[in-house]
Amino acid sequence: MLKTLKIGFLQYSGVSTFQLLYKDTKDSLEDPKDRELPRKLLQPNKAGILNLEHFNHISNQKIIVECSDACGCSDSCPRRRLQQGQKKRLVVFYENKILGFGLRAAEPIKAGEYVTEYVGTVLTPRSNRDPSYDLGIEIVAEGLAIDSRKCGNLARFVAHACDPNAAFIETHSRIFETDPLIPRVSLYALRDIAIGEAVTICYYSRDKLASGKGIKCACRPGCPNHLPKN
Numbered sequence: 001m002l003k004t005l006k007i008g009f010l011q012y013s014g015v016s017t018f019q020l021l022y023k024d025t026k027d028s029l030e031d032p033k034d035r036e037l038p039r040k041l042l043q044p045n046k047a048g049i050l051n052l053e054h055f056n057h058i059s060n061q062k063i064i065v066e067c068s069d070a071c072g073c074s075d076s077c078p079r080r081r082l083q084q085g086q087k088k089r090l091v092v093f094y095e096n097k098i099l100g101f102g103l104r105a106a107e108p109i110k111a112g113e114y115v116t117e118y119v120g121t122v123l124t125p126r127s128n129r130d131p132s133y134d135l136g137i138e139i140v141a142e143g144l145a146i147d148s149r150k151c152g153n154l155a156r157f158v159a160h161a162c163d164p165n166a167a168f169i170e171t172h173s174r175i176f177e178t179d180p181l182i183p184r185v186s187l188y189a190l191r192d193i194a195i196g197e198a199v200t201i202c203y204y205s206r207d208k209l210a211s212g213k214g215i216k217c218a219c220r221p222g223c224p225n226h227l228p229k230n
């Protein structure tokens with residue numbers, strides 16, 4: 001099962017919990033004594049690069065906030081990466097019998113660059129279905145998941161690695177402020193990814209991986225970890 005990201009609220013009109021959270025965080029960062037607080041909001045720089053140097057892929061409480069019509073910027077603004085769509089060339093590659101299909105870079109990807117979106121059906125996770133392709137949403141809409149098992153894009157093939165080179169990050173993105181705020185998730189590179197290299201994320205926390213139960217992790221020869229069975 002894909003890693004559950006921590007994020008809070010789905011809204012279609014009016015002031016959302018998220019807007020309040022956003023305001024609180026922004027305000028607190030303006031107070032010098034609070035600058036040490038973990039920063040919740042991420043935005044790419046002018047070159048479209050997200051600073052993920054200190055990204056903790058295990059306890060992820062981060063959300064990317066993209067520009068909208070309220071900013072007055074253009075469609076080519078680097079802070080509209082998800083809105084602009086996938087630009088990186090990627091291939092779905094059959095790795096081996098254990099890993100099945102994975103995703104590989106068909107061109108070099110730099111650390112902090114947007115790779116693609118995790119696409120699927122937004123639903124409430126239920127116990128009687130296969131959650132292997134669920135990506136839990138926790139900031140924009142707590143308790144929902146994006147399921148790419150039957151309907152998704154190539155991000156559904158991203159394999160787990162205990163030392164991953166990419167991460168899924170919830171993304172607050174809408175072109176017009178009046179658009180519905182649907183849960184969306186971006187895939188960003190945590191470090192440079194070479195052409196032909198597998199793009200990987202970490203599905204689980206270190207504790208779960210070290211529990212000794214589940215599928216033996218095949219991220220590298222001799223990896224001692226296990227992917228918990230759902």
Ligand SMILES: C[S@@+](CC[C@H](N)C(=O)[O-])C[C@H]1O[C@@H](n2cnc3c(N)ncnc32)[C@H](O)[C@@H]1O
Pocket residue numbers: 001002098099100101102132133156157158159160161215216217218219227
């Ligand atoms: C979201 S799917 C990834 C796509 C899948 N490989 C396919 O061919 O459709 C997750 C599944 O891939 C396999 N997998 C991914 N990373 C793995 C790893 N490091 N070790 C073992 N199996 C892995 C497991 O079977 C896991 O349940």
